[in-house]
Amino acid sequence: MGDKGLKAIAMRGTKSLNIYRPAEFVEFCQEVQRFIEYRMKNPLKGIVRTMPINAYIGIPQEIKVVDDGWHTDNFAWGNARFRRKNYWNKEIEKRWEECLKKVCKRLISCYNCPVQCAGLISVEGYGTYVLKCFSRLTYLMAAMVDDPDFSFKINAYGTEYGVDSYTTPQVIAFAIELYEAGILTDQDMPGFPSDPESRFFWLLEKIVKREGIGDILANGVYWAARQIGRGAEIYDHNTIKKHEQVPIKLGVLNPIYFLMHATGEKMCITQIQGQIPQVLLSPEEKEEFIKDWIQLPSKYAEKIKEWLLKWGEAPEYSYPFWPPIDTVCALVDWQETMHYIDDSLGLCAGLSSFAYKPPYHIHNLPRLIYYATGVELDEESLWEIALRNRTLIRAINVLRGLRRRDEKPPLDHWKKRFLEYEEKLLDEYYKFRGWNKEGIPTKETLERLKLGYVSKKFIERGILKEEEA
Ligand code: SF4
Numbered sequence: 097m098g099d100k101g102l103k104a105i106a107m108r109g110t111k112s113l114n115i116y117r118p119a120e121f122v123e124f125c126q127e128v129q130r131f132i133e134y135r136m137k138n139p140l141k142g143i144v145r146t147m148p149i150n151a152y153i154g155i156p157q158e159i160k161v162v163d164d165g166w167h168t169d170n171f172a173w174g175n176a177r178f179r180r181k182n183y184w185n186k187e188i189e190k191r192w193e194e195c196l197k198k199v200c201k202r203l204i205s206c207y208n209c210p211v212q213c214a215g216l217i218s219v220e221g222y223g224t225y226v227l228k229c230f231s232r233l234t235y236l237m238a239a240m241v242d243d244p245d246f247s248f249k250i251n252a253y254g255t256e257y258g259v260d261s262y263t264t265p266q267v268i269a270f271a272i273e274l275y276e277a278g279i280l281t282d283q284d285m286p287g288f289p290s291d292p293e294s295r296f297f298w299l300l301e302k303i304v305k306r307e308g309i310g311d312i313l314a315n316g317v318y319w320a321a322r323q324i325g326r327g328a329e330i331y332d333h334n335t336i337k338k339h340e341q342v343p344i345k346l347g348v349l350n351p352i353y354f355l356m357h358a359t360g361e362k363m364c365i366t367q368i369q370g371q372i373p374q375v376l377l378s379p380e381e382k383e384e385f386i387k388d389w390i391q392l393p394s395k396y397a398e399k400i401k402e403w404l405l406k407w408g409e410a411p412e413y414s415y416p417f418w419p420p421i422d423t424v425c426a427l428v429d430w431q432e433t434m435h436y437i438d439d440s441l442g443l444c445a446g447l448s449s450f451a452y453k454p455p456y457h458i459h460n461l462p463r464l465i466y467y468a469t470g471v472e473l474d475e476e477s478l479w480e481i482a483l484r485n486r487t488l489i490r491a492i493n494v495l496r497g498l499r500r501r502d503e504k505p506p507l508d509h510w511k512k513r514f515l516e517y518e519e520k521l522l523d524e525y526y527k528f529r530g531w532n533k534e535g536i537p538t539k540e541t542l543e544r545l546k547l548g549y550v551s552k553k554f555i556e557r558g559i560l561k562e563e564e565a
Contacts (some may be wrong), residue, residue, distance in 0.1 A: 116470035159215030176343035222252035230482030238265035391457035
């Protein structure tokens, strides 16, 4: 889920760990533990109705919770092409339930965490592995296969080979579309099978062994499309900044997600988004949701509550023109900032930035940091550190060539686009961040964040001019 580039920190030795205030630190951990237990016993009402896998905390609970009609209905199948509103029904739910019962030996957690997001999966003849989150569906949906068994079998191979279960199914589905369109042929793929399941296994083998067409596909959709040529670029319709995105194709432009997709520095929306309901709740559910929404940052709390309470079907309160752009920026800022904090602290996003009403939030994290390290921070100063990180990462990307032209979700990401309004959203977000029209942090912004050395570099390289900086 995160962007930390590490899975675990292993420590060895017999000496004590130094903690600034050990007694308070342990008490804090117990407080968090109590909250976790409370949240695991109290799924959020509106969310459990609309997105059951997200009603608890942790990463989406797709091994513990069987019903994932939310992903199968709303995400796109194949090469991010089709929505299948009728896949999830009582019969398929029963099949998934039986299959999960058969293959999931037990639920497991990361070390010392009680949340149990993952399952230990064992399929006869395919080895044992750990599975969690949307990986349960990524291969199945990309392959347009109905049978849950396929998912657990191919994930066994994918896990063993160490490939990413978000992007790998996409590059395979992309290759199959090219084959069906006659852009890739039997000459490129001699012996290519005819049924969808065998095709996925076949291409997965080629990719991990970098054999034949697999050598090109292993570079990812964006680069493979350009290497293959012959019109393949048109089939690359789900990448942003040269990277595969989660396969989502929706109806009307969502201004909050537009900005996160367009301006995020990270590969995937799951590393940027979090904490705000993605589907409409009933008026009663909304009232209930905001009652104990203690995680809201002080500076945006009222704006965000207003957004949620008013957001609805009425044209003046529906996307893309609701909420006002300053609230859109606040919503984006909150979501991004919490991920930057988690990335720096090594915290699991499932217990903080990604989850609804998580145990760690902007109000108690300064306390955790103080008890652990003695560094005194409050909500504002912690936010400022995250903003420096966010700006510094943007600066690195700017040095590598990132400009406004790159900040584009795929054209078919939403059926109804509002291109003029999207430009306005970008303009306003850039202003909110203190960036110029090209999305480059200005000298003033960099100096305010004590990053003056970055603006000097920008001027030296001709990225900013002294007079406009
Ligand atoms: S640390 Fe995070 S991913 Fe791991 S079990 Fe806990 S909540 Fe889930």
